[in-house]
Amino acid sequence: MSLGAKQDQPTYRHRFLKDNVVGLVGCPFSGGQPRSGVDLIESGLVQDVEDLGWKVDFAGADTLVSPLVSDTPDPDIGKLKKPRLVSNVNKEVAERVYSHASKGQLTVTLGGDHSLAMGTVSGTFKAYPDAALIWVDAHADINTPLTTPSGNLHGCPVSFLLGLPGTSKEEIPEFGWIEPVLKPERLVYIGLRDIDEGERKILKENNIKCFTMHHVDKYGIGKVVDMALEHVGTDRPIHLSFDVARFTSQVRGGLTFREGHYICETLAETGRLVSLDIMEINPSLGAGAHDVKQTVDVGRSLVRCALGETLV
Numbered sequence: 001m002s003l004g005a006k007q008d009q010p011t012y013r014h015r016f017l018k019d020n021v022v023g024l025v026g027c028p029f030s031g032g033q034p035r036s037g038v039d040l041i042e043s044g045l046v047q048d049v050e051d052l053g054w055k056v057d058f059a060g061a062d063t064l065v066s067p068l069v070s071d072t073p074d075p076d077i078g079k080l081k082k083p084r085l086v087s088n089v090n091k092e093v094a095e096r097v098y099s100h101a102s103k104g105q106l107t108v109t110l111g112g113d114h115s116l117a118m119g120t121v122s123g124t125f126k127a128y129p130d131a132a133l134i135w136v137d138a139h140a141d142i143n144t145p146l147t148t149p150s151g152n153l154h155g156c157p158v159s160f161l162l163g164l165p166g167t168s169k170e171e172i173p174e175f176g177w178i179e180p181v182l183k184p185e186r187l188v189y190i191g192l193r194d195i196d197e198g199e200r201k202i203l204k205e206n207n208i209k210c211f212t213m214h215h216v217d218k219y220g221i222g223k224v225v226d227m228a229l230e231h232v233g234t235d236r237p238i239h240l241s242f243d244v245a246r247f248t249s250q251v252r253g254g255l256t257f258r259e260g261h262y263i264c265e266t267l268a269e270t271g272r273l274v275s276l277d278i279m280e281i282n283p284s285l286g287a288g289a290h291d292v293k294q295t296v297d298v299g300r301s302l303v304r305c306a307l308g309e310t311l312v
Contacts, residue, residue, distance in 0.1 A: 019103075020055060022049050024049070027089070076151065087177070101126075106307070111281065114137070116157075121239055132187070134228060136240070136255070139243070140189060140199045142202050142203065143156050188231055189212075190211045211224045213253055240275070241277040264306040268306050
């Protein structure tokens with residue numbers, strides 16, 4: 001069968017989904033960092049999903065972000081930059097993700113920066129309170145408002161989801177809608193390569209399972225994914241949050257394109273994947289049209305693997 005041809009549905013059973021629908025959330029938002037994002041939808045992703053035998057429920061990307069962007073002043077809170085905009089967009093993302101997840105759809109969120117995980121994980125865990133989070137990134141993104149060196153919220157989403165010191169409703173009311181839905185034992189990192197000192201301390205104090213690139217080099221990606229799944233348990237729904245920018249030249253020594261595919265393929269085969277983030281789609285970081293196309297193609301390919309694409 002030629003690549004791109006319509007495939008039969010995978011042989012494994014989706015344990016937590018009610019129907020054969022992908023709930024697509026497009027959020028080309030870069031408010032958590034001073035860079036632009038991109039929307040994968042225009043690249044043909046909807047057709048990719050339908051070719052794999054899924055139906056698509058998609059309300060549009062502009063309807064989510066555009067109404068929230070305004071000229072209203074958004075002063076820093078401590079070091080945090082654009083806190084109200086980031087909070088408002090994430091609240092909308094959480095509601096949209098929950099709307100899809102509560103119907104039993106497999107939610108796929110296509111993002112700008114990784115601050116959007118505040119919303120995606122909140123929405124998923126509202127529908128699946130016992131879910132686990134597998135975070136694939138060179139960075140831990142677990143700085144708190146007290147430890148962040150830059151103030152960019154794309155480096156802080158996990159701390160809010162865990163309810164770490166400095167993130168409470170009393171300390172930052174603007175993010176008071178975020179509940180501490182995530183437990184340290186239900187979080188696993190894969191591919192860590194660049195960790196701030198404050199993050200290193202947080203990870204150790206909370207005994208969070210981390211598989212760095214050293215572990216990937218030592219054991220191979222297959223063994224690392226097996227250990228990650230063993231840690232979170234064999235019965236939990238899985239939310240996979242993926243930083244696609246790590247396949248560019250930004251962080252040398254990170255995961256390869258093929259290792260990223262393997263992660264998506266293996267989690268899909270568990271039949272427990274209920275939600276997928278494809279974040280940090282930033283072709284503007286590339287030097288030319290080739291880099292833009294390559295970055296978008298990586299995102300599309302990872303989504304297809306997570307939805308059951310195979311070579312046979």
